[in-house]
Amino acid sequence: MNTEIIGVAGLPRSGKDTLAGWLVEDGYYGVSLGDIVRNESKIRHQDKKDPISVANMTETANHLRMQYGADVVLKKALEQYTEASKQANYRGLVLYSVRTPVEADFILEKGGRLIWVEASDDIRYERALEFSRQGEMEGIDMDTFLAHEELQWEPKPGTPKNAQMNVAYVKNKATDTIENNENSLDKLQKSAQELIQQLR
Secondary structure, eight states, rough: OOOOEEEESSSTSSSSHHHHHHHHHTTEEEEEEHHHHHHHHHHHTTSOOOSSHHHHHHHHHOOOHHOOOOTTTHHHHHHHHHHHTTOOSSSSSSSSOOOHHHHHHHHHHOOOEEEEEEEEHHHHHHHHHOOOTTTTTTOOHHHHHHHHHHHHHSOOOTGGGGGGGOHHHHHHOEEEEOOOOOSSSHHHHHHHHHHHHHHH
């Protein structure tokens, strides 16, 4: 694949989707790896009040990778891009919500950039409460919010490592870090504009 690839990663509500959106506006095709898992989690956990909570999405992602391989979500994203590229020309591909070693390694092996968006726990929790999707934050307090995220931070015993998320690995592999602790989007947008200029 001779395509410019940009990966965007970060903890929930860090601002990674917003950053990816600006890259899409600049001509990239964007695929949210999180959305692929989210759609599966809505089905798998449809009988629960919080089918797309971080905990349920983590369980769904682990299940998919155990059943179909560590790169199952990545393959689905690349299939989407391949099909879209038949209809239009894009500057490249933005993969966002990168959470596993196989995804991070793929981006870097293709000579891409891996952007980590950093935001504090307090800020992210406030954003999660304000902008949560239906079925995401039902009855979830700050401690639960952070405990659910811990499930994605590093592999846990009892499940094969290559089937689990490893956000710590992704953060460590990032080529760039962008801070997003402001209440407004001004600073993040400025960082995005600088990144886009570099990419051009």
